[in-house]
Each structure stands twice: as C-alpha cells, then as structure tokens.
Amino acid sequence: MILVTGGLGFLGSHIALSLLAQGQEVIIVDNLSNSNLQILERLEYISGMYVPFVKIDIRNTPALNKVFEQFSISAVIHTAGFKSLEESVLKPLEYYNDNVSCIMSLMRAMQRTGVRTLVHLSSLAVYGTSATDLTENLAFNYAYPNPYVKSQQMIEDIIRDTALTDNEWKIAILRLGNIAGAFEHAVLGEFITPLPKNIVPLAMQVGAMQREFIELRKQANTADQTTERSFLHVLDACKAIFLALNWLHTQEHACEAFNISGELISMQKLLDLIAEITHNPIKTIAAPYYPSAEFDQLGSQSNKAEQYFHWVPEHSLRKALEDEWRFYQTTLGSQ
Numbered sequence: 529m530i531l532v533t534g535g536l537g538f539l540g541s542h543i544a545l546s547l548l549a550q551g552q553e554v555i556i557v558d559n560l561s562n563s564n565l566q567i568l569e570r571l572e573y574i575s576g577m578y579v580p581f582v583k584i585d586i587r588n589t590p591a592l593n594k595v596f597e598q599f600s601i602s603a604v605i606h607t608a609g610f611k612s613l614e615e616s617v618l619k620p621l622e623y624y625n626d627n628v629s630c631i632m633s634l635m636r637a638m639q640r641t642g643v644r645t646l647v648h649l650s651s652l653a654v655y656g657t658s659a660t661d662l663t664e665n666l667a668f669n670y671a672y673p674n675p676y677v678k679s680q681q682m683i684e685d686i687i688r689d690t691a692l693t694d695n696e697w698k699i700a701i702l703r704l705g706n707i708a709g710a711f712e713h714a715v716l717g718e719f720i721t722p723l724p725k726n727i728v729p730l731a732m733q734v735g736a737m738q739r740e741f742i743e744l745r746k747q748a749n750t751a752d753q754t755t756e757r758s759f760l761h762v763l764d765a766c767k768a769i770f771l772a773l774n775w776l777h778t779q780e781h782a783c784e785a786f787n788i789s790g791e792l793i794s795m796q797k798l799l800d801l802i803a804e805i806t807h808n809p810i811k812t813i814a815a816p817y818y819p820s821a822e823f824d825q826l827g828s829q830s831n832k833a834e835q836y837f838h839w840v841p842e843h844s845l846r847k848a849l850e851d852e853w854r855f856y857q858t859t860l861g862s863q
C-alpha cells in the first residue's frame with residue numbers, strides 16, 4: 529500500500545488515481561487546507577473503489593504513527609506542503625513551519641515503523657538559480673532570498689542527512705516544473721478556487737469570462753520581459769513518479785534527485801496559447817513593480833530521469849492546457 533500525503537490536492541489526487549489505475553493500493557492523508565472531500569468522492573466514483581482516507585496534519589507525528597501502524601504501508605509519495613514563491617515572501621513563518629516540519633514528522637514516522645521508500649516532490653526552484661538548463665549536479669544557491677526556496681533546500685538537506693544514517697533508505701527526489709492539465713477524458717482536474725495563486729487558473733477564469741483581466745509583470749531579463757517557466761502535463765508527472773517508485777524497488781540503497789521538466793515558455797506566450805484554446809483574449813494589465821527576488825527563467829533537461837528509469841514527457845503544453853480547459857468547463861456549472 530502506498531501512502532500519498534496531500535493526496536486530495538491537484539497533483540496528489542492525480543497521483544492517487546494514476547496509482548489506482550495501475551492496480552496499486554493507496555491510502556491518502558490530507559489536512560484539507562487546500563482541498564476538500566468532494567475530490568475523495570470523485571476518486572472513489574472514478575475508480576469504483578473504496579479509497580482509505582485519514583484527515584490529519586502530518587506534522588502531528590503521533591497521529592501519523594497511528595496511520596503507519598494501522599495500514600500496511602510499503603512506500604510514501606510526499607506531495608503535501610505550501611508551494612507559492614510569492615506567498616512565501618508574505619508568510620515565511622508559515623512556509624518554514626509547514627514544509628520543514630512536515631518532512632521531519634514524516635521521516636520520523638517512517639523511521640519508527642520501518643518504511644524506507646520515499647518519493648519526495650520538490651521543484652526546479654530549489655536550485656536558487658535562474659537558468660534554462662538546470663542539471664542535477666548544480667550546487668544549490670543557499671543565498672537565494674526566498675522562503676519557499678530555502679524551505680525546499682532545507683528539506684532536501686534533511687532527507688540526505690537522514691539517508692546517510694541508514695543504508696536501507698530508498699529515496700527519489702523529483703524536482704518538478706510547473707504542473708498543468710487534467711486526467712484523461714476530463715474525469716479529474718484542478719478545482720480552481722475563486723482566487724487562484726497560479727497563472728494558468730487565473731487565465732482560465734479570464735477565458736471563461738469570470739475575470740476581466742490578470743496582472744502581468746514585465747520586469748524579467750527575457751525576450752518579452754516576462755518570466756519563463758517549464759510546464760509539465762500532470763499525467764507526465766504521475767508517470768515519472770510511478771517509474772521512480774518502480775526504480776526504487778530495484779535498489780538496495782538510494783538517495784537520488786531528478787529534474788522532471790517539460791516545455792519552457794514565457795508567461796506572455798503562455799497567455800497567448802491559452803487565448804487560442806479558450807477562444808477568448810486574455811486581457812492583461814501591468815502589474816506593480818515586484819521588489820522581491822524572482823527567477824527570470826526556470827528550465828532543465830530530464831536526461832538523468834531518462835537514463836535511470838526511462839522517463840520522457842509524452843504530452844505537449846498545448847495538450848496540457850486543452851485538457852485543463854476541458855475539465856474547467858465541465859466544472860463551471862457546479863462552482
């Protein structure tokens with residue numbers, strides 16, 4: 529049985545459904561801070577299976593211990609945590625408390641119960657470096673002034689230090705690009721809140737004429753002055769996780785990091801593409817000057833993942849956006 533933390537969030541729910549489709553048993557833990565029980569109902573409806581769920585904050589180690597004691601867990605996929613670069617600047621204490629405390633509590637519970645297989649989902653931002661060709665052997669820039677980035681760097685340091693103390697650990701750290709898309713046939717996708725934090729949901733709202741415009745910053749050192757990001761279809765991310773998990777099962781001891789990246793695109797070109805897909809112009813206004821540090825570019829190749837467990841992305845960015853838009857349209861009436 530595989531434990532998925534944050535398993536009712538956008539990525540976590542797709543991971544859970546993907547694992548169920550592969551014949552795996554899954555248990556989900558989530559504190560419902562960024563999700564709701566309707567997603568659990570949809571997972572069970574789609575899969576036709578009962579999906580064990582426990583509502584806990586994984587920072588509560590005694591409660592988490594009980595989950596490991598109650599269920600026969602063989603591996604953990606850790607997706608829980610806060611993920612916004614901008615929000616972390618406003619709420620640094622929350623980001624350090626949530627992200628760093630989560631991994632410490634989780635690994636303590638795993639250590640106590642003898643579960644040693646972990647897939648941790650990180651971000652390309654963890655390097656603290658702006659580049660289009662980030663590679664796994666690039667050293668972290670620990671001086672980068674962003675609490676989210678620092679929290680992810682701390683997490684990876686904690687994971688590595690812990691793995692050094694016990695040669696039974698099998699750990700894959702997947703440094704993901706931005707995630708978009710939806711499950712096949714629009715049966716599951718991103719449930720967009722009224723005030724999204726990310727550009728794709730915001731643009732979808734404009735495309736659906738639920739929002740008049742979005743703010744767009746043009747202060748990056750790029751061709752069109754908007755930041756460039758790598759985007760990955762959620763199903764490609766799920767496949768990378770499944771392949772990484774299978775690879776870990778063949779290892780005696782491992783603690784490896786892998787860049788899992790998709791197409792690099794500027795925010796302006798992304799909005800132009802969403803306008804094509806939604807058949808509506810995505811109106812923008814100039815955003816106020818942003819005083820905090822911001823990556824001009826975040827992109828990489830995924831050669832190591834291809835070499836170690838034969839992963840390559842299969843879906844285009846256009847396909848990801850089309851799938852997300854299709855799912856969004858199916859949920860408009862229920863919002």
